[in-house]
Amino acid sequence: MGALRLAPGAVLDGFTLKALVHAGGMARLWEVERAGTPGPLLMKVPALVEGADPAALVSFEMEQMILPRLVGPHVPRFVACGDFSVQPYLVMERLPGPSLLARLPELPLPPLEVAALGARIAEALDDLHRQRVVHLDVKPSNVLFRPTGEALMVDYGLSRHEELPDLMGEQFRLPYGTAPYMAPEQVLGERRDPRSDQFALGVLLYFFVTGVRPFGDPQRLSGLKRRLWRDPEPPRRLRPDCPPWLQEIILRCLEVRPAWRYPTAAQLAFELRHPDQVRLTQRSERMRRDPWTTVLRRRFAEAEAPLARSRPAAGGIGSDAPIVAVALDLAEADPLLGDALRDHVARLLGTLPGARVACLNVLKQSRLTLDTSLDEAGRSKALQRLVELQHWAGPLRLEEGRVSFHVLESPQPGAEILRYARANHVDHLVLGARAKSLRRTLLGSVSAEVAAQAPCTVTVVRPRRPGAGGERQDAEEGTGDGWTVG
């Protein structure tokens, strides 16, 4: 391995080193620049000195494999990597702001701010999981924010890519991670479950809302394993003004069994963004830790067994737990269409055990009176719609927590449905085709607009109408009671 002297002013493959930004146990970070490459740039150089952690090199290799494969706003843009036989390095985009670590002196933060931070981080994690990567080292120093607001995850040295050899997991028997944040299954060596990132995010949220780490900062494996059987103090005991819904979410993230957490990070983000829709279970009411008798029973009843057997669902990360949004046009109140939509959603849910359903209605507002929602008539109208949505969903018999109801307000229903789908990372939109009428002729079809522009799969449901078998002019729009746009 070549021992190049890296110092300010040195040039490596066209990159000029400017300043050492960070010197850690695993790697050093340099600010660099290169003519023709829009900066600012960051160069990561692994610590290869004698006595360095042998994992430093392997974790650097992992990052070198994973980072170039990731795209999107939640990941630093990859620029270049260096040859190992000369000088290994990675060059990536440098974000202007500090990481979340800079906020630690301000802890605890207001609960609503913590929830908003959490939602943005959960969305970033969901994006990573969809790219088949489990981060496995979610902690404040690895979370940054773009000026546009998106959370950005850095440091893929401990990550696992579903389709690449896992050099870290295969080579080291000890679990690698950051002690306060590591999920129980990760402590036991399981590195394939995206829900491990939810646990780490749960620790972060707990820490930010209470100022205390839920499991401390254990230094030994035995201390790490304690989280398998010892539950943390409920956040509300430490921070009485922590709302029950936030405690519910945090404690669900901190469940020992991955299967008891949220099916996907997208669903976690959804909950953090819709506090009024969180189902409050016993988790939200807890004011003290479990009694010692319970803890001891857990301690000695094969505590590791449920974890060793739990595996993420086959067929891709979160593939059976989509967010389905159903848009209902209550103004037209077509019972046949309402039934057809409900039947269709019921069939979808039958095959997707982890799916959750958001029922939407757009309250159409005239452009002239933008503040109708504030007046009494507007409020009662929205409430009326909410009741109607719940009435529609009643026969689906969805348990609380799997279904939520939203009345949106906008003069343009199509655009509003699209905005909602994007903001909430909806995987599948279901809506009805408007009956053939003068209204459709005049206003155009909302479903066509949504189907053409949606960021996800769209199913447009159209009921078969008795005696309307020969509708010639509709033939090109599809037959049967629904068509799907992939």
Next chain:
Amino acid sequence: MRLALLADIHGNREAFEACLRDARARGCDRTVILGDCVGYGADPAWVVDQVMDLVAAGSVAILGNHDRAVGDAREDLGADAETAMAWTRGQLGVEARRFLANLPLQVEEDGRLYVHASVPPGRRWPYLDGPETAGRALRACVAQAVFCGHVHIPALYSLTAAGQTIAFNPVHGARIPLLRHRRWLAVLGSVGQPRDGQPAAGYALHDLGLGELTFLRVPYDVGAAAAKIRAAGLPRSLADRLERGR
């Protein structure tokens, strides 16, 4: 430069053609045939002809145990393979038999070692079917990457600095960086007789510029290949296993 690595074609014309077509569409410049062009399948003469053309155009071909068995009755094959081999010998002309007999046991270029079964290649043909055997083969040479076939189930192994061998089960289409300072052993899936439960033909693409290896599967006309085996009066099990991929 993009290499198409093909192993264990076994006289399956439909599978071989499908892989070559797929590799061309992916911009491959050169092929490496990792042994066992013949045996089991119903088109040995056509396959050897193609391989001879490819070699004449600059490709590499390596000797496999079935290739050697054509001219060497001492090769020890299973019962069905022996039956198919007796038939195969009657299908190949002088030129094809001379070509097979003169194939090299190994070729090394730029740190890449091509063999059919194991390292060092020799009289016997052991199966590299796990980290232990793969690790032994890696330690028996100095090549940065070893490419072989023979097992009919794709796998990728790497040697760690501590001398451990780690195993990886590659999925179709994932580009895997073969980090240059590490040592790798890739067992290619079989073109003409897959045995991992997927009937689609297997091969791999190695992008030398990017240093990435991609394992690929190509669905092909299995029915036609199986029908030819039955029509030739070869053991029916050889046709059936193409349909099951086992």
